[in-house]
Amino acid sequence: GAVVSQHPSRVICKSGTSVKIECRSLDFQATTMFWYRQFPKQSLMLMATSNEGSKATYEQGVEKDKFLINHASLTLSTLTVTSAHPEDSSFYICSYKGRATNEQFFGPGTRLTVL
Amino acid sequence: AQSVTQLDSHVSVSEGTPVLLRCNYSSSYSPSLFWYVQHPNKGLQLLLKYTSAATLVKGINGFEAEFKKSETSFHLTKPSAHMSDAAEYFCVVSPMNTGFQKLVFGTGTRLLVSP
Secondary structure: OOOEEEEOOEEEEOOOOOEEEEEEEOOOOOOEEEEEEEOOOOOEEEEEEEEOOOOOEEOOOOOOOOEEEEOOOOOEEEEEEOOOOHHHOEEEEEEEEOOOOOOEEEOOOEEEEEO | OOEEEOOOOEEEEEOOOOEEEOOEEEOOOOEEEEEEEEOOOOOOEEEEEEOOOOOEEEOHHHOEEEEEOOOOEEEEEEOOOOHHHOEEEEEEEEEHHHOOOOOEEOOOEEEEEEO
16 A cells, blocks of 8 residues: 655644644655544544645645645645644644555654643 | 444553444434544644444554444454554444535444553
């Protein structure tokens, strides 16, 4: 199956700083990408959906000015958590959907801890 | 509205015994259904998917699931558990009216396999 990487795998930052998480599709062109958040012992919750070259569509309750998503190319998307607070500590997971499939391919996730 | 209910948060089995992970779904439209597995520090991996073809779906690693519309269920089974099957399993529904883009995750079932 398709390979998706995320960087970094783990990040610890101070409250008030911004953190950027990269998501790359390594062996296919991803037209649509998704960012999820997973709190401990909970399920994945979709944060936003974006198509290459377009602005992201955010789910209800997700602040677009706080979680900046850039999907500039078919292989790279970034999520920037701005002015991070301890309540933003979570596991962030990206996924890509290819052109001709209903399947999403997931990255390994990034664990963010905000002190 | 679409939702998924995973009836068990934890399932414990002995190696070599059958596995049953239960899932019930609710969807206003004909859904696609998926089972994903999440191992620690690894990305979600697709086990199998139902997309309105055969109701009995075979997946990887010996897993299979049966779509039962009358019961709105999509339980995951495996005849004989292996130690490497210990992981978190998510049942996922993707309704047709979203172009099968949106994934709605269940809360997950942690499978524990003892020797």
